[in-house]
Amino acid sequence: MDIDEAQEALLDHQSRPYDLWAAMRAVRGLADAGFRAEAHAVASAFAERHRAGPRGGDALLSHVQQAETRTFAAGETLCDEGELDDQVFVILSGKARVRRLGVGELAHLPPGTVVGEVASVTGIARTATVEAESEVLALAFEGKQLAALVRDLPSVYVRLREMSRARLVAQLMGPGSIFGNLGDGARAALFEQCLPITLPPGTEVISHGEIGRAMCIVASGFADVWRPTPDGGEEVVARLGPGEVFGEMSLLFDRVASANVRATTVLTLFTLDRPRFDKALEQFPHARNRVLRLAESRLGVTPGDGAAAMPIVKITRTPPREG
Numbered sequence: 001m002d003i004d005e006a007q008e009a010l011l012d013h014q015s016r017p018y019d020l021w022a023a024m025r026a027v028r029g030l031a032d033a034g035f036r037a038e039a040h041a042v043a044s045a046f047a048e049r050h051r052a053g054p055r056g057g058d059a060l061l062s063h064v065q066q067a068e069t070r071t072f073a074a075g076e077t078l079c080d081e082g083e084l085d086d087q088v089f090v091i092l093s094g095k096a097r098v099r100r101l102g103v104g105e106l107a108h109l110p111p112g113t114v115v116g117e118v119a120s121v122t123g124i125a126r127t128a129t130v131e132a133e134s135e136v137l138a139l140a141f142e143g144k145q146l147a148a149l150v151r152d153l154p155s156v157y158v159r160l161r162e163m164s165r166a167r168l169v170a171q172l173m174g175p176g177s178i179f180g181n182l183g184d185g186a187r188a189a190l191f192e193q194c195l196p197i198t199l200p201p202g203t204e205v206i207s208h209g210e211i212g213r214a215m216c217i218v219a220s221g222f223a224d225v226w227r228p229t230p231d232g233g234e235e236v237v238a239r240l241g242p243g244e245v246f247g248e249m250s251l252l253f254d255r256v257a258s259a260n261v262r263a264t265t266v267l268t269l270f271t272l273d274r275p276r277f278d279k280a281l282e283q284f285p286h287a288r289n290r291v292l293r294l295a296e297s298r299l300g301v302t303p304g305d306g307a308a309a310m311p312i313v314k315i316t317r318t319p320p321r322e323g
């Protein structure tokens with residue numbers, strides 16, 4: 001980065017003083033432009049804001065200076081949806097676009113934003129593809145490098161985790177889902193109890209006739225809902241993609257599944273079983289009733305009627321804003 005880019009990065013950081021990625025960009029820009037004392041001052045001030053002390057500033061400066069820079073040509077992908085990878089990129093210059101299969105383009109990422117932090121922090125597969133719009137210069141951090149950084153700046157990790165979880169809650173439990181009429185606290189409590197799992201293509205996630213034990217929210221990838229045909233074949237009745245839910249009727253109403261669900265790509269799910277569902281809603285006694293009423297109204301079922309459960313509820317996805 002040259003002097004002008006370093007100055008722009010510093011101004012961006014000053015407008016977002018608590019943002020880790022803007023701080024990293026400013027520190028690296030100043031250091032690359034020869035302003036090492038200023039880079040150290042920015043790192044130290046950032047660490048102080050996060051109560052990490054002088055050693056935290058030294059650690060941040062060291063990690064940023066040691067990080068590899070990578071250049072991506074226009075059209076080249078920084079990360080691919082469904083990929084199991086914990087690498088994180090901080091955009092120093094250039095712009096990137098975010099897109100998801102079945103949804104399309106979600107956002108444009110300017111310099112000073114991050115790519116891949118959700119997968120790295122939560123341990124799930126990539127939930128979107130990020131592609132360079134123009135030539136992109138980025139700092140690259142492997143998972144172990146990021147882990148070393150957050151050991152030195154523990155409060156930064158807490159903030160990263162909160163932001164990543166909030167983004168996933170907005171993406172997967174938004175207004176169009178059966179949780180959309182719950183308050184932020186109830187939705188966050190539910191999501192906190194969800195367990196992530198990534199499955200290979202071909203995995204049978206739900207089988208016809210089984211009593212459902214968990215609700216599943218698709219974070220990335222696709223799955224087919226299918227039923228056997230009289231001639232021994234298969235009839236695909238629906239395709240599930242990111243942001244869609246299945247298994248919730250079995251979870252809420254003790255019903256058996258009326259169809260099978262099979263992963264057609266690498267599939268990342270957040271799963272919620274009955275004990276964790278009940279635990280999450282202990283502090284929100286009215287939230288469970290709201291979820292039940294909405295589920296009943298959508299599928300015309302009542303608790304304990306014994307009928308087979310539809311394994312899918314289609315929901316409207318409201319992608320979160322990136323950056």
